[in-house]
Amino acid sequence: MSEPFDETQTRALIDAAQxxxxxxxxxxxxxxxxxxxxxxxxxxxxxxxxxxxxVTPKPD
Incomplete structure (x- = not known):
């Protein structure tokens, strides 16, 4: 079973979805x-x- 998302991961997922x-x-x-x-x-x-x-790398 996967570990729950931490706050940073949760925010990244919500931002990406929006x-x-x-x-x-x-x-x-x-x-x-x-x-x-x-x-x-x-x-x-x-x-x-x-x-x-x-999963797409962010540009530097």
Whole structure:
């Protein structure tokens, strides 16, 4: 079983999720539809965006 998130990890996850929701809202309907087709739901598409954001190295 995983350890619970600490405060820093929790904040990073919430921040990433908020940024990805804003990003989703800015996507064209064509891009949203493409992601929906690929992931099956808005929630799964957003989860993929958040996961990608969390594992992408930050520029120096």
């Amino acid at each position: 940024q990805m929701i804003h990003m989703w809202e800015r996507l064209s309907s064509d891009k949203q539809n493409t992601m929906l087709e690929r992931f099956g739901s808005k929630e799964k598409a957003l989860a993929a965006l958040v996961a990608t954001r969390l």
